[in-house]
Amino acid sequence: MLSYMKGYLLVFSLFVMVCQPLHSQENNPFSVYHNAETITAPAETEVEEVTDTKLKVDNPFTVSHIPIRKNQYKKIESLRTIPRQQKESISLSYLPLWITTFCFCLLAYLLFIKKQHVNNLVRSLLNDNYLRMMSYEENGGKSLPYMIGYLIFIINIILFVVLVTAKLEVGVDSNWLKYIVASILLFILGKHLVLSIVSWIFEFEKEADLYQFTIVSFRNVMALVFLLINVLIIFGGESWVRPLAMSGIIIFLIFLFSRYYKGLKISRTYVSNNFFHFFLYFCAFEITPWLFVYKMTESLV
Secondary structure (H helix, E strand, O other): OHHHHHHHHHHHHHHHHHHHHHHHOOOOOOOOOOOHHHOOOOHHHHHHHHHHOOOOOOOOOOOOOOOOOHHHHHHHHHHHOOOHHHOOOOOOOOHHHHHHHHHHHHHHHHHHHOOOHHHHHHHHHHOHHHHHHHHHHOHHHOOHHHHHHHHHHHHHHHHHHHHHHHHOOOOOOHHHHHHHHHHHHHHHHHHHHHHHHHHHHHOOHHHHHHHHHHHHHHHHHHHHHHHHHHHHHHHOOHHHHHHHHHHHHHHHHHHHHHHHHHHHHHOHHHHHHOHHHHHHHHHHHHHHHHHHHHHHHHHHO
């Protein structure tokens, strides 16, 4: 009997010892705690990261589950702010469109009356003897096909300058554009007048007539090139303007130096006998106008 009493007392003592710490523990005994090194981010930061992955759309209940990086969030917001009305379109009342259409009509008429015009231009610029023969046949460039080609060049070189200044937003107002157009016309047409007067004074009309025909031939070829460039500027995107502008300037300079080279070959006899007169003409009427153009573009830019 005594042994049974001792067994009961032992079991009761063990029960009391186990229940005492369980009663003193306020939290769930099955909760798992981590030390300071393994504590995760608070719930608020997790919510912020989740909201960054949701795109704000018109419907507030529409949620995208595509994850977005933080450095892409501003880019997406800027794309959302682009108005739909800014889609590029060309109106039928757009004046450069009608100007290029008119130039294509002139070109079609030119090729109708003289199908071999482009072929003659290329051959005359590559062969000096053929150049002299064409100058004689075409009355020094005063025939109708060459005059039409020259008109196409004048229209398109002016249109090229206006389109580039307008597209690149150089800051040229309408008055400046009028001055630019007037300067181009004066520079192109005045050159022939000055060359005729100088050749009459210094008595080298034969060389001057051939050089003027060379100028007309080069500009007939340039008319086709700048017509194509203007079409690309009109129908192309905004990112095309600067490369096309640089291409047009480079092509213009190539034709310009090629023309100077042709002119030196034509007047080499006169240059060897009258170098000082040639030097005065070249500095006054070939270099000085380009210095004026450079200073004017520098002030605009």
